[in-house]
Amino acid sequence: MTIDPDNLVLDGNALAGVLASIFGGAEMTAAARGCGSCSQHHPLGEHRLYRGAGWVLRCPGCGDVALTVVEDEARDVREVRFAGRWTIGSGGGDVSAAAGLAG
Numbered sequence: 001m002t003i004d005p006d007n008l009v010l011d012g013n014a015l016a017g018v019l020a021s022i023f024g025g026a027e028m029t030a031a032a033r034g035c036g037s038c039s040q041h042h043p044l045g046e047h048r049l050y051r052g053a054g055w056v057l058r059c060p061g062c063g064d065v066a067l068t069v070v071e072d073e074a075r076d077v078r079e080v081r082f083a084g085r086w087t088i089g090s091g092g093g094d095v096s097a098a099a100g101l102a103g
């Protein structure tokens with residue numbers, strides 16, 4: 001049996017439950033990320049999600065790593081690393097655009 005790696009790719013919405021459990025039930029799929037590599041802005045839900053030893057979220061524009069989540073169930077510990085500039089909140093829009101900041 002062979003495993004097609006393309007079948008292991010999900011969209012970022014699949015990470016909603018994991019992130020909600022980490023951040024106290026917060027809805028994170030609308031959080032937007034400005035990529036430091038390709039300068040594109042995308043909501044979390046549009047990112048590509050890979051599952052391996054943990055979760056890896058990658059930029060839909062260039063594939064840069066946007067977020068990683070590693071779970072150590074034996075110790076009940078989760079490590080989350082964000083990369084790039086994230087805008088998180090229910091107000092919508094991009095804080096940097098509202099403040100007149102460039103990409």
Ligand SMILES: [Zn+2]
Pocket residue numbers: 035036037038039040059060061062063064
């Ligand atoms: Zn990118």
